[in-house]
Amino acid sequence: MMSTKRDQIIETTCQLMEMQGYHATGLNQILAESGAPKGSLYYYFPKGKEELAIAAVEHTSRAIQGNINSVLTAVPEPAAAIKTFLTILAEKVAESGYQAGGPITAIALESASTNETLRETCHDAYQSWQDIFAQKLQTGGYSAAHAARLATLLIAAIEGAIILSRSARSPRPLQDVAQEIDLLLKCTHSG
Amino acid sequence: MMSTKRDQIIETTCQLMEMQGYHATGLNQILAESGAPKGSLYYYFPKGKEELAIAAVEHTSRAIQGNINSVLTAVPEPAAAIKTFLTILAEKVAESGYQAGGPITAIALESASTNETLRETCHDAYQSWQDIFAQKLQTGGYSAAHAARLATLLIAAIEGAIILSRSARSPRPLQDVAQEIDLLLKCTHSG
DNA sequence: GTCTATAATACGATAGAC
DNA sequence: GTCTATCGTATTATAGAC
Numbered sequence: 001m002m003s004t005k006r007d008q009i010i011e012t013t014c015q016l017m018e019m020q021g022y023h024a025t026g027l028n029q030i031l032a033e034s035g036a037p038k039g040s041l042y043y044y045f046p047k048g049k050e051e052l053a054i055a056a057v058e059h060t061s062r063a064i065q066g067n068i069n070s071v072l073t074a075v076p077e078p079a080a081a082i083k084t085f086l087t088i089l090a091e092k093v094a095e096s097g098y099q100a101g102g103p104i105t106a107i108a109l110e111s112a113s114t115n116e117t118l119r120e121t122c123h124d125a126y127q128s129w130q131d132i133f134a135q136k137l138q139t140g141g142y143s144a145a146h147a148a149r150l151a152t153l154l155i156a157a158i159e160g161a162i163i164l165s166r167s168a169r170s171p172r173p174l175q176d177v178a179q180e181i182d183l184l185l186k187c188t189h190s191g
Numbered sequence: 192m193m194s195t196k197r198d199q200i201i202e203t204t205c206q207l208m209e210m211q212g213y214h215a216t217g218l219n220q221i222l223a224e225s226g227a228p229k230g231s232l233y234y235y236f237p238k239g240k241e242e243l244a245i246a247a248v249e250h251t252s253r254a255i256q257g258n259i260n261s262v263l264t265a266v267p268e269p270a271a272a273i274k275t276f277l278t279i280l281a282e283k284v285a286e287s288g289y290q291a292g293g294p295i296t297a298i299a300l301e302s303a304s305t306n307e308t309l310r311e312t313c314h315d316a317y318q319s320w321q322d323i324f325a326q327k328l329q330t331g332g333y334s335a336a337h338a339a340r341l342a343t344l345l346i347a348a349i350e351g352a353i354i355l356s357r358s359a360r361s362p363r364p365l366q367d368v369a370q371e372i373d374l375l376l377k378c379t380h381s382g
Numbered sequence: 383g384t385c386t387a388t389a390a391t392a393c394g395a396t397a398g399a400c
Numbered sequence: 401g402t403c404t405a406t407c408g409t410a411t412t413a414t415a416g417a418c
Contacts, residue, residue, distance in 0.1 A: 005384095021301040023214035026411060038413090039385045048413065099304045105354060106300045110212040112357040113290045123358040149367040156351030156368050157344060163296060164347055166303040167314040176340040177347050184371070187378030218394060229395090230403045239395065 017103035061125035078140035079185035086178035101162040208294035252316035269331035270376035277369035292353040
């Protein structure tokens with residue numbers, strides 16, 4: 001059977017690392033908030049904190065893939081679909097009290113120069129999201145190369161705007177980015 | 192006299208937090224690499240790690256303000272100036288072995304939900320860079336409001352692209368973002 | 383499989399000699 | 401002002417009962 005306690009530990013890890021980052025989040029804190037004892041943690045994740053963080057990144061990556069897919073399939077036109085996605089994202093971040101944004105960016109930054117395994121796991125997550133956006137943009141008439149570049153800008157702008165909105169405690173950066181991205185997509189349509 | 196040892200401590204802090212983030216960087220490591228003893232650190236920064244991190248963020252903020260200003264004053268046309276800035280940035284990040292990118296983003300993420308003082312210090316840094324870009328864009332014919340939105344996108348895209356390039360260990364994300372931003376600025380020129 | 387107690391180590395911060 | 405030794409408390413990880 002699929003262990004529910006394992007999932008609880010992973011989700012708690014996601015929440016805490018989202019707010020505090022990788023190194024600031026202690027195993028004891030994860031255990032306390034998830035209600036699991038230390039023995040369980042090392043039973044499910046024998047390699048300890050790194051293995052747990054990898055599971056958290058992969059869990060978040062899949063969840064966001066689902067979010068992106070559901071919006072992009074619901075709205076046919078690429079520019080409108082991306083605008084919708086960004087609008088929803090801005091609302092989610094604001095509603096969370098500017099704590100949402102996912103644990104991946106924090107983990108990516110803290111591990112980029114110090115932990116190859118975590119770095120690659122984060123890179124894979126970004127790549128998976130970019131691929132989804134790039135494929136959608138191609139249906140709007142962009143070449144494969146141009147769609148890939150636009151998707152990269154999109155991921156970069158989203159990650160950056162989340163950081164700016166959290167630092168400013170304001171939805172404005174996310175909203176401004178949404179508006180300018182929309183402008184870019186309309187300008188370069190089938191370019 | 193202006194203490195050189197104080198500056199050494201600050202610069203070492205910038206370098207280490209740039210690679211590892213705030214919580215992963217220990218005071219002992221900063222002391223070891225800067226050659227300063229623990230007593231000196233608490234003499235110059237009586238409030239400890241937080242005060243030191245604030246000094247590091249402000250130091251980096253001013254340095255980057257200088258970088259932006261020097262490029263934007265050297266190149267008259269806004270779109271060309273921004274393209275030049277992004278190209279230089281991509282080279283710097285690659286040359287550093289994908290370790291550069293500044294300590295601010297890592298500190299911003301780790302402190303956004305847990306430390307108001309650090310959060311505001313990071314926000315001020317982002318705001319100062321945005322203001323410089325926005326002012327330059329206004330000279331290119333954009334309205335104040337549109338210039339501000341574009342500058343926000345610019346900062347967001349740059350911060351995000353640095354994270355993507357570091358995670359991918361490739362200059363491509365930064366280069367792709369530079370190209371698409373250039374396209375956007377040419378599309379919407381005096382729009 | 384599940385849990386507790388504890389080991390080994392690193393942290394930030396402080397006290398006090400010089 | 402400059403430095404060292406140390407305190408108290410976190411951390412990750414492990415050992416071993418049940």
